[in-house]
Amino acid sequence: MGVVKGDQMILNIGPQHPSTHGVLRLEVMTDGEIVSEIRPHLGYLHRCFEKHSENVTYEQVIPFTDRCDYLAAMNSNFGYVVAMEELMEIKVPERVDYIRVIMGELNRIASHLLALGVYGLDIGAFTPFLYMLRDRERILDMFEYTCGARLLYNYMWVGGVSHDLPKDFQKICIGFLDYFEPQIEEYNNLLTYNKIFVERTADVGVIPADVAVSYGVTGPNLRGSGVKWDVRKDEPYSIYDRFDFEVPLGDGHFGTLGDCFDRYWVRMLEIKESVKILRQALKDIPGGDVHQMLPKKIRPPKGSVYRRTESPRGDLGYYIMSDGTPTPYRVKMRSPAFTALSVLDEVSRGWMISDVIAILGSLDIVLGEIDR
Amino acid sequence: MSKYFANIYDTVNTLWTGMRITWGHMINIKRDNVTLQYPEERWPRPERNIGFEHEDYNVIRSRLHVDIDDCIGCLKCERACPVDCIKIDTIKAPNRGEDIPEVKHTGETSNGTKKAMVVSRFTIDMSECCYCNLCTYPCPEECIFMVGGPNSSKHPIDYEFSEFDRTDLIYQFAKKLSPEQKDGLQNPKPEAEA
Numbered sequence: 001m002g003v004v005k006g007d008q009m010i011l012n013i014g015p016q017h018p019s020t021h022g023v024l025r026l027e028v029m030t031d032g033e034i035v036s037e038i039r040p041h042l043g044y045l046h047r048c049f050e051k052h053s054e055n056v057t058y059e060q061v062i063p064f065t066d067r068c069d070y071l072a073a074m075n076s077n078f079g080y081v082v083a084m085e086e087l088m089e090i091k092v093p094e095r096v097d098y099i100r101v102i103m104g105e106l107n108r109i110a111s112h113l114l115a116l117g118v119y120g121l122d123i124g125a126f127t128p129f130l131y132m133l134r135d136r137e138r139i140l141d142m143f144e145y146t147c148g149a150r151l152l153y154n155y156m157w158v159g160g161v162s163h164d165l166p167k168d169f170q171k172i173c174i175g176f177l178d179y180f181e182p183q184i185e186e187y188n189n190l191l192t193y194n195k196i197f198v199e200r201t202a203d204v205g206v207i208p209a210d211v212a213v214s215y216g217v218t219g220p221n222l223r224g225s226g227v228k229w230d231v232r233k234d235e236p237y238s239i240y241d242r243f244d245f246e247v248p249l250g251d252g253h254f255g256t257l258g259d260c261f262d263r264y265w266v267r268m269l270e271i272k273e274s275v276k277i278l279r280q281a282l283k284d285i286p287g288g289d290v291h292q293m294l295p296k297k298i299r300p301p302k303g304s305v306y307r308r309t310e311s312p313r314g315d316l317g318y319y320i321m322s323d324g325t326p327t328p329y330r331v332k333m334r335s336p337a338f339t340a341l342s343v344l345d346e347v348s349r350g351w352m353i354s355d356v357i358a359i360l361g362s363l364d365i366v367l368g369e370i371d372r
Numbered sequence: 373m374s375k376y377f378a379n380i381y382d383t384v385n386t387l388w389t390g391m392r393i394t395w396g397h398m399i400n401i402k403r404d405n406v407t408l409q410y411p412e413e414r415w416p417r418p419e420r421n422i423g424f425e426h427e428d429y430n431v432i433r434s435r436l437h438v439d440i441d442d443c444i445g446c447l448k449c450e451r452a453c454p455v456d457c458i459k460i461d462t463i464k465a466p467n468r469g470e471d472i473p474e475v476k477h478t479g480e481t482s483n484g485t486k487k488a489m490v491v492s493r494f495t496i497d498m499s500e501c502c503y504c505n506l507c508t509y510p511c512p513e514e515c516i517f518m519v520g521g522p523n524s525s526k527h528p529i530d531y532e533f534s535e536f537d538r539t540d541l542i543y544q545f546a547k548k549l550s551p552e553q554k555d556g557l558q559n560p561k562p563e564a565e566a
Contacts, residue, residue: 144432154505190394
């Protein structure tokens with residue numbers, strides 16, 4: 001008896017589709033409603049970041065790194081400037097380090113809030129999205145107050161930051177944290193423990209730990225599979241070794257380890273850890289001049305550097321090669337969302353089309369970073 | 373069977389919890405309202421002194437502006453721009469630091485620097501601008517800034533400028549020179565001896 005096999009249908013999702021989180025086209029081979037293969041087509045948002053960087057000076061690269069991961073532009077800046085400072089052997093003042101950590105963690109919260117809210121939107125819950133965007137707005141207001149921009153900051157410079165914090169920033173930020181911490185419980189009641197949401201996400205799209213590692217998946221997606229790997233802890237950059245925080249791991253809260261719910265849950269726990277880091281950083285921040293170590297001319301010596309940092313999406317690495325001129329010889333960016341997308345085909349096989357949307361949303365990809 | 377009813381109980385329970393939160397916000401609409409009737413009401417823009425040379429420099433990046441009377445045509449902002457949206461042409465002034473009333477050129481900036489160049493063209497294409505603010509830092513006369521900057525009383529913050537035509541977003545800051553005036557500056561006539 002042979003297996004009766006129906007005709008394959010090719011379903012095209014995107015490029016203009018609200019649940020692909022940008023301009024991504026998915027070619028989905030389906031047998032009935034069961035997905036047998038997914039071919040992602042990238043490049044709709046390709047802006048030649050790496051080639052373009054070779055033609056502009058080192059400080060002019062920073063606005064372009066903003067536009068790669070536009071939901072966490074501070075963290076994109078952070079990775080680039082940390083790599084540049086390693087190449088140029090600059091030791092930045094303590095205050096700059098603290099400001100960068102504060103900005104990076106605030107942006108991590110903002111990025112995770114959007115990721116969680118939009119994930120609810122993908123699954124079909126509209127209200128939590130509005131609640132999370134309401135609080136994200138307050139973080140963006142703080143950024144606007146600090147550096148004048150809400151989304152694309154160009155805030156961190158090689159050797160410093162563009163503006164010092166406002167005098168009352170500490171008060172505003174702690175006020176926000178006091179307001180924000182009870183809200184996390186509200187999100188949980190509103191969305192996380194909702195039975196409909198749990199049914200849609202638990203046991204769906206399981207990424208086993210070995211698959212995640214072999215595909216190079218990083219960040220909350222990897223930790224959702226139970227692998228303890230956080231660059232902030234395991235390979236500390238800047239001053240992350242001074243703070244006391246946990247690395248949240250997925251534990252199969254409602255289903256299997258590594259399912260969509262675990263990836264969602266890890267992000268929710270990470271927000272809490274970021275609040276913890278912020279409180280410590282705001283307490284310890286020293287005074288000082290943030291423009292003290294700005295180099296007159298950025299002209300690093302011949303050589304190359306690879307530095308990775310933990311962006312909200314995972315392991316964000318910059319490889320910068322210098323030939324001694326004011327423009328970089330090569331800038332390579334290792335994007336965490338790109339590897340997260342590559343695992344989609346393997347994970348979604350055998351699931352239904354509506355589950356593909358749930359899996360894609362749980363990976364939290366940003367197309368600006370994938371296409372660069 | 374018991375699982376079936378437990379499922380129903382869970383669903384109703386969690387839905388009830390969620391609905392209670394949204395209803396709570398609905399009842400306290402006056403307290404929890406976060407939206408504004410936009411064109412009539414607006415959020416206040418934060419204003420602060422950033423302690424970066426200027427007394428009342430605002431950090432808000434809304435639109436580039438140039439005080440052309442202060443510009444000495446050094447092209448530093450043009451070189452700093454990562455997207456090349458600033459374009460400047462200059463003509464060498466016949467006498468450094470002297471006014472040329474025919475083309476409304478002032479010889480000295482407000483800081484007292486003598487100008488060696490007449491700026492014949494200063495255009496900023498705001499549809500290309502990426503609002504990175506990199507052009508404002510190298511300016512030696514601090515005459516290019518995001519609106520709301522040093523002269524915030526003169527230039528109010530204008531963050532929602534819009535035009536019907538894309539070419540209207542190319543802002544011209546230099547004073548208009550006719551071709552004859554340009555020619556006269558480039559090839560100055562030897563003054564008739566008395």
